Amino acid sequence: MPRNExxxxxxxxxxxxxxxxxxxxxxxxxxxxxxFLGFVYLTFSLRGQGSEYSDVRYHLQAQGLLAALLSLDTGxxxxxxxxxxxxxxxxxxxxxxxxxxxxxxxxxREDEDYHLTLHGGGTLLVDAGGCGTGxxxxxxxxxxxVFYEGTxxxxxxxxxx
Numbered sequence: 001m002p003r004n005e006x007x008x009x010x011x012x013x014x015x016x017x018x019x020x021x022x023x024x025x026x027x028x029x030x031x032x033x034x035x036f037l038g039f040v041y042l043t044f045s046l047r048g049q050g051s052e053y054s055d056v057r058y059h060l061q062a063q064g065l066l067a068a069l070l071s072l073d074t075g076x077x078x079x080x081x082x083x084x085x086x087x088x089x090x091x092x093x094x095x096x097x098x099x100x101x102x103x104x105x106x107x108x109r110e111d112e113d114y115h116l117t118l119h120g121g122g123t124l125l126v127d128a129g130g131c132g133t134g135x136x137x138x139x140x141x142x143x144x145x146v147f148y149e150g151t152x153x154x155x156x157x158x159x160x161x
Contacts, residue, residue: 062154069116134155
């Protein structure tokens with residue numbers, strides 16, 4: 001029975017309580033470390049997917065801009081009418097290109113650029129912008145019995161340091 005008396009001794013209770021607290025603190029440190037490593041893992045794994053989502057958003061932006069451009073009506077002058085005029089009289093194509101530049105200057109951010117080609121009846125009518133590579137969107141349509149195709153390429157401008 002002397003063993004039971006040692007277990008009831010206040011010094012023994014104090015040491016076992018401190019030992020239990022140490023184990024709990026150790027377990028807490030391990031859990032916090034696992035949570036931190038989980039956040040680090042999620043941050044890096046989602047960073048790789050961001051470019052895919054960015055490409056999809058960029059494609060949708062290109063598609064929307066091209067569709068909006070083709071249905072543009074400013075001051076009673078429809079973009080499609082300007083395009084048909086350019087198809088019939090090549091001299092009017094410069095006015096159309098000027099309108100395209102105005103629209104994209106207003107629609108795009110400063111770090112974005114574009115390259116737009118408009119073909120009508122197999123002839124290149126408009127070739128405007130400065131992109132080389134990027135996200136492409138294309139819309140075929142017909143207007144006044146002529147088949148047209150608009151292709152818009154959106155890209156990010158490179159920083160020249």
